[in-house]
Amino acid sequence: MHKNRFSRIGFILAAAGSAVGLGNIWKFPYITGDNGGGVFVLVYIATVFLIGMSIFIGEVLLGSSTNKNAVTTFETLAPKEKQYWKYTGFTFLTGLLILTFYCVVIAWIFNYIVMSVTALPTSFKESEEIFMSFLKEDIYTQFIYYTLTFIMVAYTISKGVKKGIEKLNNILMPSLIGILVILLIYSIQLDGFMKAVDFMFMPNFDKFHSSSIIVAVGHAFFTLSIGMVTILTYAASLDKNTNIVKASAIVVIMDTVIAIMAGLVIFSITFTAGQEPSKGPGLAFIILPAIFHEMGTIGIFLSLLFFIALAFAAITSAVSIIEPAVMYLVERRNVSRQKATYGVALFAYILGIFVLLSNTSAFSESLTFGSKNLFDWFDFISSAILLPFGGIMIAIFIGYVLDKEILRKAIVPYTGEVFYRIWLFSIKYLAPFAVFVLMLKESGIITLN
Numbered sequence: 001m002h003k004n005r006f007s008r009i010g011f012i013l014a015a016a017g018s019a020v021g022l023g024n025i026w027k028f029p030y031i032t033g034d035n036g037g038g039v040f041v042l043v044y045i046a047t048v049f050l051i052g053m054s055i056f057i058g059e060v061l062l063g064s065s066t067n068k069n070a071v072t073t074f075e076t077l078a079p080k081e082k083q084y085w086k087y088t089g090f091t092f093l094t095g096l097l098i099l100t101f102y103c104v105v106i107a108w109i110f111n112y113i114v115m116s117v118t119a120l121p122t123s124f125k126e127s128e129e130i131f132m133s134f135l136k137e138d139i140y141t142q143f144i145y146y147t148l149t150f151i152m153v154a155y156t157i158s159k160g161v162k163k164g165i166e167k168l169n170n171i172l173m174p175s176l177i178g179i180l181v182i183l184l185i186y187s188i189q190l191d192g193f194m195k196a197v198d199f200m201f202m203p204n205f206d207k208f209h210s211s212s213i214i215v216a217v218g219h220a221f222f223t224l225s226i227g228m229v230t231i232l233t234y235a236a237s238l239d240k241n242t243n244i245v246k247a248s249a250i251v252v253i254m255d256t257v258i259a260i261m262a263g264l265v266i267f268s269i270t271f272t273a274g275q276e277p278s279k280g281p282g283l284a285f286i287i288l289p290a291i292f293h294e295m296g297t298i299g300i301f302l303s304l305l306f307f308i309a310l311a312f313a314a315i316t317s318a319v320s321i322i323e324p325a326v327m328y329l330v331e332r333r334n335v336s337r338q339k340a341t342y343g344v345a346l347f348a349y350i351l352g353i354f355v356l357l358s359n360t361s362a363f364s365e366s367l368t369f370g371s372k373n374l375f376d377w378f379d380f381i382s383s384a385i386l387l388p389f390g391g392i393m394i395a396i397f398i399g400y401v402l403d404k405e406i407l408r409k410a411i412v413p414y415t416g417e418v419f420y421r422i423w424l425f426s427i428k429y430l431a432p433f434a435v436f437v438l439m440l441k442e443s444g445i446i447t448l449n
C-alpha cells in the first residue's frame with residue numbers, strides 16, 4: 001500500500017468527516033424548522049440520494065482514477081482538444097471562502113463549550129443577549145478561538161494524509177457518533193420525542209413552499225462537500241480496487257443519518273421545553289443553551305456533549321476544505337506540504353478576520369455590502385452559487401466530456417448495468433437541471449414562493 005494514502009476505512013471516515021459538519025448539526029435542523037419539517041425532510045433525502053450521491057460518486061471516480069490533484073485530474077482525463085476543462089480543478093478556491101465563515105462559527109462553538117461549564121444563560125432572553133453581545137462586542141474572545149481553530153486545522157493538514165487527516169478522523173468521527181448516540185438515547189425518553197418524530201417525518205404542507213426545494217438542493221451540495229473537488233481530492237489518496245459506489249453510499253448514508261439524528265435530538269429538546277423549532281440559525285446557540293440551563297446538572301453534560309460533537313464535526317470538515325488547494329500546490333507548484341499548508345491557511349485566516357469583524361458592531365457598517373455583511377455574503381456566494389456551479393461543471397464533464405468506457409469500467413463491475421444507467425441519467429440530466437433551476441432562482445431570474 002502506498003504510504004501516504006488512506007486505508008479504505010480511513011477514506012470512508014475522512015470523507016464522512018468532511019461531509020458531516022456544521023451543515024448537519026447546526027444548519028440542517030434549523031432549515032428543517034424554517035421549512036416546516038416533514039415534506040422538507042423528504043425532499044432533502046430525495047435530493048441527496050438522487051442528485052447529491054451521483055455527483056459524489058462522480059468525484060470519487062475522478063479522483064481515484066488518476067490519484068492526482070484536481071487540476072491534474074481534469075487535465076489527464078479531458079481529451080486533448082478540451083484541455084480548458086482543467087480549470088474546473090480550480091473550484092477548490094471556493095474552499096477559501098467557506099473556510100473563513102466556517103472557522104468563525106467554530107470559534108463560537110469553542111466559546112459555548114467553555115460556557116457549558118462556566119455559566120449557561122438562565123433565560124431565552126438572556127441567552128439571546130449573551131449570544132448577540134458575544135458576536136457583536138467580544139472581538140477578543142472570538143479572535144483567540146478563531147486563531148486556535150486555524151492552528152489546529154493547519155497542523156493536521158501539515159502532517160499529511162495518513163498521519164494527519166486519517167488519524168484525526170479515526171479519533172473524532174467515532175467519538176462524534178458515540179456522543180450523538182448518547183444524546184439520541186437521552187432524547188428518546190423526553191416527552192417531546194414523539195413530537196420531534198412527527199415534525200420531521202409527517203408531511204406538513206403549510207410551511208412548505210416551492211422555494212424549500214431550492215433550499216434542499218443547495219444544502220445537498222453543502223452537506224455532502226461536493227462541488228469544490230474536496231471529495232475528488234480525498235479520493236485521489238484512495239487505493240485502487242475500492243468499490244467506489246459502496247464507499248460513496250456509506251458516506252452519503254452516514255451523512256443523512258447523522259443529520260436526522262441531530263434533528264431528532266434538537267427538536268426533542270426544543271419541544272420538551274415548549275419551544276418552536278423555527279428559530280433560524282439561533283436554534284443551536286440561543287435556544288438550546290437556555291434549555292440546557294433549565295435542566296440543571298444533566299443539562300451541563302448535555303450542553304458539553306452537544307457542543308463538543310459540533311466542534312468535532314466542524315473541525316474534520318474544515319480540514320477537508322483546505323486539502324484540495326494544498327495538494328495542488330504540492331504537486332503542481334513544487335511547494336513543500338508545510339509551506340503549502342501554512343500559505344493557504346494564512347491567506348484564509350487573514351480573509352476570515354474581516355468576516356469575523358463584519359459581525360461586530362464596531363466594523364459591521366464598513367463590512368456590509370448591500371443587504372448582507374461579509375459573513376452572510378461568503379456563506380451565500382459559496383453555498384448558493386459556487387458549490388452548485390462546481391457541481392454542475394463536474395456533472396457535465398462526467399456526463400458529456402469523459403470517455404464513457406472509463407465510466408463503465410469504474411462503475412459496472414461493482415453495481416451492474418441498471419444502476420450505471422440510473423446514475424448516468426442523474427449525472428447527465430437530473431443534476432444539471434436541478435442546479436440550473438437553483439441558479440436561476442438565486443440570480444433572481446425566476447421567483448418562487
Ligand code: PHE
Nearest residue numbers: 019021022023024222223225
Ligand atoms: N459538508 C460540510 C458540512 O456539512 C461543509 C463542507 C462544504 C465541507 C464543502 C467541505 C467542502 O458542514
